[in-house]
Amino acid sequence: MDKPAAEREALLTEARLSRGPAGALIKYHDVPGLAREKRQMREFNQVDLAHTVMLAEQGILTRNVAKVILQALIELRGMEPAAFPIDPLKGSFLLQVEAYLFSRIGEDIGGQMHTGRSRIDQGTSVRRLYERNRILDVLERLTQFRGALIEKAAKHSRAIMPGYTHMQQAQPWVFGHYLLSIAARLAEDFERLTQTYARVNLNPLGAVGLAGTSWPLDRDRTTELLGFGAVLENSKLGREAFYAADAIASLSFIMATLNDLSTDLHLWSSTEFGFVESDDAYCGTSSIFPQKKNPDGLETVKKAAGGSVTWLATALATFRAEGTGDQAMRDLPLLDDAIETTDGMLELLTGIVSTLVVHEDRMRKALDGSWCTASNLADVIVRKTGLSFRQTHHVVARLVRICVQENVNPSAITVELLNRAAQETVGKTIAIDEPTLRDALDPEVFVRTRVTVGSVSPTEVDRMLAVARSSLADSGAWLAAERARLDQAATKLDAAVYSIIST
Template sequence: MSSKSDVFLEEARLGPRSSILIECEEMPNLPRLIRRFKEYVLTDIAHAVMLTETGIISPQRGATLLSGLILMWESEGRGFPYLPNVGSFLVQTEHFLGEHIDKDIAGRLQTGRSRNDQSAEAERLYLRDLLLDVMKHLILLQEATLSQATSHADSLMPGYTHLQHAQPTTFGHHLMRYAAAFDRDLDRLAGAFTHVNLGSLGGVAMAGTSWPIDRIRTAELLGHDGLAINSSDAGGFARDYVEGTVAALSILMANMGRLAKDLYVWSSWEFGYVQVADELAGTSSIMPQKKNPHSLERIKALSGQANGWLATVLGTQNSVFSTDLDLTFADDALSGMGDATIQSLRLASTSIETIEINAHRMADSAGAYWSTTSHLADELVRRYDLSFRSAHHIIGRFVRDSIAAGKTPADVDADDLLQAGQEMAGITLDMSTLELRDALDAHAFLYSRASIGSVNPSETKAHAESLRESLEKHRDSCEGAKIKVDNSLTDLLHCARSIAANNRS
């Protein structure tokens, strides 16, 4: 039989708990448990099914135990009587089951396991669902990015380095920078999923158990792809799968943040290249003309906070000893990280889908400030058999003298280049004014690019097509994983209900 009903887990060994400990340790942990209600109950149901199937507990006790757990599951946590003085889901569950089925049977749920592997399992289930959700929303963002990149493959604009005009590009080519990064993000998230989706149940405290449990069965019931085999690793002491997940989320947030910052700057009046849709903007309480790009600002802010996510988790887990559980005792940071990532993905997808492009403003700016002179230097190399360095010196002097004379690329003439050639290399450059201006034409610059992945619109479209193929593979993999998980959990609940219905005496 179980011990006295009014004795909680610690009281038999330690006596009544300090109100300070309850207020400062147990109660702050309750929000984490509430967020993971579903995951903890699924973990308990799988363990109870396995205990019953292996005969570790009798069919009658297993049926009674599972009937109570199904009652918990069907409640979806609504009205669940959380005990404010207990920050452990194990004790919360045992108390609930003791009140609704039988205290002795409730106490048998912990046979052959510990809070360590129970909590590690629940965390794996939570992170697994989070990763699937993040991948789903990232796929939507990638679809929007590839669509806009293809539509704007020839939308001429300035390319920047050091925030200065560098070389002409297109809005589509710029977006493909991020599409390539998002494709790598999907790879990283898929890799994190592989490490997360392993079964922890059966690791127990750290050394395994003498009970003949079936770890493979519980992993199968919960839709895992395998086991975290080492019992200490499974028990929650090696948390690198958490760090791997947070690293993938942090990098994704950094990529979204960079894109948001580009668009944010370009939405200013001084640039005027893009605008977010009106419904994604806000205005001022005093300045009625304002259109503030709130969706981009939210992504920027969250991505800034995400810079510290990995350091937070790594720092928390850099404990005195490898068997410490500081991540368990710390506040729940993971839930907020997941929420921020999903919010940013939703905002980014909608912002990209609905963004307004001022193609004329972009194109007018593209060749306005000498961004095609590298092409002119290449032309000198081709025509006059110069080294590129010599051509670079000539064009550098040509640009300096033209700016000093108040000229732009649109109104320079052959004499300007001729003078620079004689000053810097003692060479006569007989390029005509028409040829010079053609070499400095920003639109022609795009189509002069011949290398893979260049700003040539055909290369942008080819790259977009290759990433669409990659996206379909990611979509198939993600949907396949989600179907497997859903089917496994459906089977788990069906099995639990069958045991509860068929074996209750």
């Protein structure tokens, strides 16, 4: 027979509900939620400490009551999450913590910690702290990956290769230039995620359930002690989690960049291209084909990026009924999964890129017999003859057609062939000598003669390397400053706690 309520610990739900939770509700709602919240135990403790300190400083709690609560919370802070006792019947993690405190200091004292707050603003504060910290980890990982890309780009800053559009050779390219284009996208991804970070790092504590409270809470103080960037002002917004969709969108951009890089490297590592090769440590083999070396690491990134395409749509679909204020709308477990996936794929791809084998000789050889300098020949003819680019485009296009049909390699082109093409298209000959014609079709000359900002010329590649390194240094400085600021907030919180405990 169950004990009377007076003889056992009362559950929060018993005062209002006539029956305990169904087994299925516990299994599919309570247990998954508790598992997720248990990972945020450190942040739960921070919020409890800061809120209790603020209540004491505002005179809402007596110093003696606050001292007892804070001592119990410090004891709890030293406990490993795995060792913390969980009883799903007690409800969410906030109530689990309360039950722990009640067992140590009694409900008459422990129950005062919840003064002036709701599970709503307490929970969203915890989640914002946890997600803020994990976003910082992703930013750290992103910085490391950008560093690996930049160093690989520097090593291959003169590696000439074919550049492609529509999967057809278009113009000579440089592998280092390609890697710097990815690094530039990642720099934008970093900036986008820091902007998201600022919107996540707002303090909802004190918004309470919906409309604020009559207790004289100092929301600026908890903002300071928890390292939030600012107070989330409108109390209605304290219960909403659209910031999670914002974060997921930023993470999706990162995954899109990783997918593009992985797809290119995957293609270029095929036997037909042979431009790059993943280190053996990031490859697998076949159970039937002895010769195969499968780029499993790159395929893993591409697979993870496929799922990321739906992250934002799923988040917005989850929030579709936010206007009702439903409990389910205020949390987005998908964000934790997205953070974990992005962080993991950044780590994996950093290793792949750092150890990537680049076959520069194979890249250069792919330009032998290539027509990818044809656009340069057209430019040279324009400068030499005064014909319009459209006219020279016709001439060079006909030249290529003639040579392909007659199996003439670009290196064997003569002025006579060029003039034959010119007569067939524009009805005149072109005054150009053989050395000029040869240089116009030389990939090495092509790369050296690019003059525009951002081009593949050696001077521009070197300049962009310097820009990328400077941007990376700025990102590292921002990260270091933000982590230092959070450390200072943690130090202030500890000082405030021990000031009360030592009274």
